[in-house]
Amino acid sequence: MKGFMKAHVFVTLKKTVLDAQGKTVCQALRGLGHSSITEVRQGKYFEIDIADGADPAAVRAEVDLIAREILANPVIEDYRFDIEE
């Protein structure tokens, strides 16, 4: 069983939530002379390997569930994902 699917999940704070970490990175970059940077938002990134043999639609549904219920906090965070086959 060599083949497998890989999911990439991105979790970021909602636009309405203050991203202190991103703001700090932005100020640091501007302070270092990168004055064209206007905003930075920092998030989490997950690469998930999924065993082969699963139905792509079922994998998509499972990754969506995992992202929504486990990896992201939907009160303050948004998530998106893509699946690479």
Added chain:
Amino acid sequence: MKGFMKAHVFVTLKKTVLDAQGKTVCQALRGLGHSSITEVRQGKYFEIDIADGADPAAVRAEVDLIAREILANPVIEDYRFDIEE
């Protein structure tokens, strides 16, 4: 000045470096019944807004420099990025 460019930077631990956080997430997911998950690697994700008017090639070079020298630790981390115009 409405238009701007957005860079997405992904920073992950090198494959040879133990990703304890990713392993923990993987075990948690498997423990919750997601038995098709074989591996999880966790990384950082940055969305960087860049003021309009810059030359795309210069922006690409600047983002590469920022990712390599500031956002990632090249001893233990890999990075990649894409630019959305």
